[in-house]
Every structure is written in C-alpha cells, then in structure tokens.
Amino acid sequence: MTDLVPRLLDWFNRAARRLPWRQTLDPYGIWISEIMLQQTQVKTVIPYWQRWMQELPDVRALAHAPPERVLKLWEGLGYYSRARNLQKAARIIVDQHRGRFPNDWAEVLALPGIGRYTAGAITSIAHNQPAPILDGNVIRVLTRLFGLGGDPRQKATNRRLWSLATAAVNQAARLPAPSGLPFPVSGACSALNQSLMELGALVCTPKLPRCPECPLHDSCQARATGRAGQLPNLRPRAKATERQQIAFALESRGRWLVRKRPAGSVNAHLWEFPSFELPIRRSRNPDPVEVLHRELRIRASSLTPLPMIRHSITRYRITVTPFLGRLTHIPQDQPLVDGQSWHTAPEIEALALTSAHRRLWRQITHHR
Ligand code: SF4
Numbered sequence: 001m002t003d004l005v006p007r008l009l010d011w012f013n014r015a016a017r018r019l020p021w022r023q024t025l026d027p028y029g030i031w032i033s034e035i036m037l038q039q040t041q042v043k044t045v046i047p048y049w050q051r052w053m054q055e056l057p058d059v060r061a062l063a064h065a066p067p068e069r070v071l072k073l074w075e076g077l078g079y080y081s082r083a084r085n086l087q088k089a090a091r092i093i094v095d096q097h098r099g100r101f102p103n104d105w106a107e108v109l110a111l112p113g114i115g116r117y118t119a120g121a122i123t124s125i126a127h128n129q130p131a132p133i134l135d136g137n138v139i140r141v142l143t144r145l146f147g148l149g150g151d152p153r154q155k156a157t158n159r160r161l162w163s164l165a166t167a168a169v170n171q172a173a174r175l176p177a178p179s180g181l182p183f184p185v186s187g188a189c190s191a192l193n194q195s196l197m198e199l200g201a202l203v204c205t206p207k208l209p210r211c212p213e214c215p216l217h218d219s220c221q222a223r224a225t226g227r228a229g230q231l232p233n234l235r236p237r238a239k240a241t242e243r244q245q246i247a248f249a250l251e252s253r254g255r256w257l258v259r260k261r262p263a264g265s266v267n268a269h270l271w272e273f274p275s276f277e278l279p280i281r282r283s284r285n286p287d288p289v290e291v292l293h294r295e296l297r298i299r300a301s302s303l304t305p306l307p308m309i310r311h312s313i314t315r316y317r318i319t320v321t322p323f324l325g326r327l328t329h330i331p332q333d334q335p336l337v338d339g340q341s342w343h344t345a346p347e348i349e350a351l352a353l354t355s356a357h358r359r360l361w362r363q364i365t366h367h368r
Contacts, residue, residue, distance in 0.1 A: 004145075004216055005171045005192060011215035012195035013178045015202065017042075021049055022183040022194075027101040027126035028059050034121045035082050035113065042201070048077060060099050063090035071270060071352035078313075078355060080267055085113025105131050125194065128187030130173040132165035137200025143232040144204060147221030152232050168192060240317040246291055247275035247320050247357070249364055250300065252327035256348055260339035266313055271348075272357040274340070275320065288323050300325035306363050311356045322360050 016022070019042065021033035032052055036045045052073050056062045062070070067087060074083035089111040093101060101122075102108050109119040120131035134142075139152045142164050150157030172192035177185055185191050203210045211223045222228040250257040250273070258271045276295050278286055288303050306322040330342055343351070348361060 002171065004219060005168055006175065007215045008168075008195040008199065009172070009175065009178050009188060009191055012191055012198060013180050016181055016183075016194070016198060017202075018182050020046060025126055025184055025186055027103075027122050028062075029053055030125050031101070031114075031118070031122050032086070034118050035086060036077060038082070039079065040077060044077075048073070058099075059090045059093045059101060062087055063094040063099075067269065068352060072350070075270075075352045075358065076355055080270060082113055084269075088112045089114065101126075103127055103129075105129060121193065124169065124186075125190045126186060128173075128177075128185075128189045130166075130169045130189045131193075132162060132169050133193045133196070134161055134165050135197065137198075137204075138165060138196045139200075139232055140206065141196055141200045141204045141216075144209070144222035144228050145216055145220050147225065147227065147231070149227075149231070149233055151235055153234070165196070168196070238315060240312065240315055242280055243316050243318045244278040244280055245275050245318060245320045246278055246286060246288060247273050247322040247360060248288075248292055248296070248300075248303075248325050249273045249306075249322060249360060250298065250325040250327055252330045252342070254344055255330065255342040256345065257340060257342055258348065258351065258353075259341070261354070262339065267354045269352075270354045271351040272354045273322075273360060275357075278321075285321075288321075292323075292325065298325075298327065298331060301328050302326045306360065309356050309359050311359075318356070320356055320360070322363070324364060 019033075021029055024030065033045065033049050036048055036052075055069070055073060056065055065087070067084070070083050070087050071080060074080060077083075092111060093099060097107070102111075103123070105119055105123045108114060108122055109116065114122075117133050117135050120133040123129040123131045124133065139161060142148070142161050143152060143157075146164060148157055148160060150160075152158055152161055169189050169192055172188040175188040177187040178191045181191070185194075199214070199216075203214050207229075209228050211217045211220070211228065214220065214223075217223055220228075222231050248257075256273070258273055261267050261270050261272060263269065274296060276291060288305075289299070292298055292300060292303070302325065304324045306324055309320040309322060311318055311320070345365075353361060
C-alpha cells in the first residue's frame, strides 16, 4: 500500500475530471451529488445536480421546499425514496444541528438515507477526514489490485475490502494535499478517495479495463495473473420478474385524468395515468374497452393504442401497453377514487410523474 497511495494521488492530479460538484467543498452540495450518483451515470447526474443546486442551494432551502417540488427536481432519476430521505435529513439538520451540515462522521451516518459509504465520501471530501469509502468502483479496483477472489458481498471479503480502503486513506492522511488539481480539495484523504472512484470509473472499468494506462499496473495481482475480467467475483443477480400493465391517458375537454401514488407504494407520492396490472402469459391481449369499464366505469369515445413502454423497477421488468382515450365529458356521476384528479396539460407538465408515465406523456405531446 505504501507506494500505491502516492501513485494514485499523482495520477489523480493528472487525470481528474472537472465535475460541477468538485468545484465546491460545501458538504451539502457533495451530499446531493453522492446520493444522485448512486446507480446513475455522471453525465445523467450533471444537469440534475445543477438544477437542484440552483433551486435548493442549501440545507434550509431543501428542508422548507414543498415535497412536490423536491420530487419534481428528482423526476427521472428513479429511487424516489432517496429524494424523500434527503428532505427528511435536511429537516433533521435544521432541527438538531441549527441548519449546519454536521462534521462528525457518526452524526452524518445517523441521517436518513446515509450509509457508511456516503458518510465517508462526504466527510473525507468536505473535511479531509480519514474516512474510508467502498462503492462499486472502489470494490472493483481493490479486488483486482489485491487479487481477492471472494464475493465482495460476503462478510470476510467485505471486511477485508473495508480494511484495505481504511489503510489507504490513513496513509493519505500523512501526506500533503495534492497541488495542481483544477478544483479545490480539502486534502490528501479527499483526493485519495476520489482517485479510487475515478480510477474505477475511467480505467479499471467493468469490461476491458485499460491496464496499460493504469498507474498501479505493475503492482496489480489480477493483471499479473490474467484475472481482471473475472474480478470482482459477484454472484449473478436473481432473474428479473416480468410484469404487464395497461395504462390509460384519458382526456376530456383539455383535462387529463391522473392519480397520485399512495404512501408506502413504489414511487409513492408521484403521479401517473391510471394503470392496471395484467395477468402474465395470457393467450390473448386484453380488451382495453373492457378493462377501462371494469376498473374505472368509464366509456371512452375513442381509444388509440400508443407505443409500448418497457422499463425496470428493482427486480421487475415491466411492459406497459398504453392507450390514449378521448371522453366527450368528464363523468359527473361517479366520485374520483385513489387520489385521482383531472388536470390541464400545463398542470401535468408541472407534476412529478413516474419515469414510465413521463415517457407516456411525451408520446402524447409529440403526437399532438
Ligand atoms: Fe484495474 Fe488493470 Fe489497474 Fe489492475 S492494472 S487495477 S485490473 S486497470
């Protein structure tokens, strides 16, 4: 480890990307970027982070924002519980820390939605604390570098990885902050943690790692033994479950029927067009007229099929068959249930829709 850390820091000095959240040492901005970057690519996150920071530039702004606005700013990133946890944590920071993001690692870890990785990332990047980090990129680099053949999700290998990450950041704590980076860094611990993530993102990539360009290639056990492609040794994920849904975008005199998803459900508090689960493996496609009448007691004057939408939520692969329905009038004789309401097109634009139904709405607006 002794000579690996200076080599990593030196490489980071030369290769680090100028990312918007690297221009700040404010733990709030770093926190938002770390949560957004979980399971999401950097290029996707950049505009989201910029928009968020413009509208909610600090903890107090987030704590006091209408929850609808927070979800709208998150719309399209998925994993909406993360946005809700951000606001919950901001309210705790306002109530219990007088609006100042805590410096202490244990206090950061105690906030909703923050695990050991995120607490380490925030405290090391913002305050140069020697807190280790272990995300997918760092796991890949360390398992290959040290030739660890065990499953990183299993206890023994996971513990070994945390101890290697800890040793690396502790060594960095004894070194001066690197100079020459095109953005501010709080010190060598920050730079070391970021360099591990950066190496995993740019060089030690999941497929076809660029070993000849790697600053650690002459110390890497996976490269020496030709095992880079086999590490990390992750067990294959459980097979995805297929689901089928039918959705109705119903319009009557410029108003559209939508409903808010209930608390406790997937995508809770987001909006969607009425949609219904269909049994899988049917011998014939369901009759949309029949489904619409059975589920909503509505008869449309026309029902037009729209292109299918395929998307995934956690382990589910969902196929949505959408229909555009026109109604001559809004039915007055039946109460609206399940958080349903009628909205104009500009109102729909302003709502936080689920990702699949945002795509459905785009299909409609493109066809008009
Ligand atoms: Fe990854 Fe190759 Fe570098 Fe080893 S030499 S850490 S496998 S990029």
